[in-house]
Amino acid sequence: MKSRTAMTVVAAVLIFFAGYAALFIAPEERTMHAVQRIFYFHLSAWITSFTAFATVFAANIAYLTTRRLEWDWLGVAAAELGVACCTIGLITGPLWARPVWGIWWTWDARLTTTFLLWLLYISYLLLRGLLEDPQRRAALSAVFGIFAFLDVPLVYVSNRLWRTQHPQPVILGGEGSGLDPTMAKVLLLCVISVFGIMIPVLVDRYRLERLRHEVDQLRFEVENRGTDSQPIPTKGRI
Amino acid sequence: MTTARAAAIVLAKELRLEFRTRELLNLTVVFSLIVVVLFSYTFEPTAAESRRYGPGLLWIAFLFAGSLMLHPSFARERLNDTLDALRMAPVSSFAILLGKMLANLIFLSLSEVVLVPVFAVLYNISLAGVVGRLIIVLILGTSGVVITGTVFSVISAHARMRELLLPLLLLPILAPLLIAAVEATALLLAEQPVLDPTWVAFLAGFDIVFLTASWLLCDFLVEE
Numbered sequence: 001m002k003s004r005t006a007m008t009v010v011a012a013v014l015i016f017f018a019g020y021a022a023l024f025i026a027p028e029e030r031t032m033h034a035v036q037r038i039f040y041f042h043l044s045a046w047i048t049s050f051t052a053f054a055t056v057f058a059a060n061i062a063y064l065t066t067r068r069l070e071w072d073w074l075g076v077a078a079a080e081l082g083v084a085c086c087t088i089g090l091i092t093g094p095l096w097a098r099p100v101w102g103i104w105w106t107w108d109a110r111l112t113t114t115f116l117l118w119l120l121y122i123s124y125l126l127l128r129g130l131l132e133d134p135q136r137r138a139a140l141s142a143v144f145g146i147f148a149f150l151d152v153p154l155v156y157v158s159n160r161l162w163r164t165q166h167p168q169p170v171i172l173g174g175e176g177s178g179l180d181p182t183m184a185k186v187l188l189l190c191v192i193s194v195f196g197i198m199i200p201v202l203v204d205r206y207r208l209e210r211l212r213h214e215v216d217q218l219r220f221e222v223e224n225r226g227t228d229s230q231p232i233p234t235k236g237r238i
Numbered sequence: 239m240t241t242a243r244a245a246a247i248v249l250a251k252e253l254r255l256e257f258r259t260r261e262l263l264n265l266t267v268v269f270s271l272i273v274v275v276l277f278s279y280t281f282e283p284t285a286a287e288s289r290r291y292g293p294g295l296l297w298i299a300f301l302f303a304g305s306l307m308l309h310p311s312f313a314r315e316r317l318n319d320t321l322d323a324l325r326m327a328p329v330s331s332f333a334i335l336l337g338k339m340l341a342n343l344i345f346l347s348l349s350e351v352v353l354v355p356v357f358a359v360l361y362n363i364s365l366a367g368v369v370g371r372l373i374i375v376l377i378l379g380t381s382g383v384v385i386t387g388t389v390f391s392v393i394s395a396h397a398r399m400r401e402l403l404l405p406l407l408l409l410p411i412l413a414p415l416l417i418a419a420v421e422a423t424a425l426l427l428a429e430q431p432v433l434d435p436t437w438v439a440f441l442a443g444f445d446i447v448f449l450t451a452s453w454l455l456c457d458f459l460v461e462e
Binding site: 119130131148 | 386
């Protein structure tokens with residue numbers, strides 16, 4: 001439990017410094033001015049969410065090869081985290097785009113892919129809620145998770161091909177090209193601090209899933225005991 | 239028994255079952271007709287406008303029809319308790335899946351055979367000279383719908399709210415297929431019809447990726 005508290009304290013300190021650095025230390029961008037500072041957390045959220053979705057994919061494959069429910073718990077924990085981070089990315093994106101591009105949203109390849117990614121993993125989570133048996137839930141949702149992840153490059157490529165055949169309304173500036181060294185350092189700090197928050201959350205979510213599984217098993221045992229040899233416990237008078 | 243032979247037996251069983259009643263086909267054809275008619279209210283169906291919006295609406299109709307018609311594929315087996323019998327059959331699970339996929343491909347293609355001419359008439363689109371190339375696009379696109387759709391119909395058959403769940407799982411996965419199929423069809427219906435090799439290759443790639451994935455993962459789908 002001590003390590004858990006230590007992780008939280010470190011994460012809190014890190015995110016405080018990251019926020020400060022993004023707002024005050026990073027130099028102001030020449031054309032976009034202050035609004036560009038949202039970029040540090042926008043990109044951090046995106047990196048975290050993509051890492052989380054890749055973790056889901058790895059956990060799905062690991063479950064199907066080993067048949068250990070632990071991988072399934074990791075899968076659901078990472079999927080929820082990924083959806084949460086993806087939501088942050090999808091909210092901060094339009095907030096940044098509106099003053100800079102003049103529009104909230106454009107159907108560009110990267111935006112469309114992210115949006116579909118978000119929808120696919122929400123479907124993954126909804127599917128899990130509708131399957132009863134733990135082993136079957138794990139196996140079937142793992143198959144869906146693998147299909148969803150395979151779909152992501154296809155979505156990206158198809159949008160890329162499609163949009164290059166049409167004039168593009170907004171040209172995305174390559175953020176990676178020629179980033180100011182201070183900006184890069186601040187960005188790195190932000191990415192680390194977002195991971196610093198997300199890892200304890202992931203660990204907690206995994207523990208919660210394990211506890212849920214234990215509760216289900218205990219409940220199952222109690223119910224079976226009732227029907228086998230022992231009398232059914234009565235609740236008051238009939 | 240070889241996979242091909244087992245798949246053929248499953249396919250024959252599916253066809254026999256369907257052509258006894260033709261319930262699925264009738265419902266699918268009428269449903270896609272309704273979609274096509276309703277879409278005509280959303281824009282002025284002149285020849286030029288139809289060429290712009292027609293391909294999209296045609297494929298949306300196919301995708302919706304597919305996401306509804308693929309549901310009974312495994313749900314029916316589960317309701318009649320025949321899924322266990324299928325599982326016990328001494329054939330590979332991919333054979334079962336493949337037989338079902340082929341049957342669904344035939345059903346969806348048959349409803350497209352009805353729908354496409356009706357669509358061409360209603361929306362003033364001339365198909366003369368492009369039928370052969372259009373069939374290539376239709377088969378590649380429809381294969382993608384039934385490959386993913388059949389796999390997901392196994393998943394949704396085991397879930398609660400299964401009727402709603404299948405479209406929810408299937409339609410977002412089909413987004414890249416929709417783009418490719420619509421673009422390929424639009425280029426065929428243009429003034430100068432061309433069969434765009436990029437989109438055809440993309441559609442074939444989509445089919446290959448998900449057919450391979452189904453082959454690798456089929457044991458986990460059909461297991462007890």
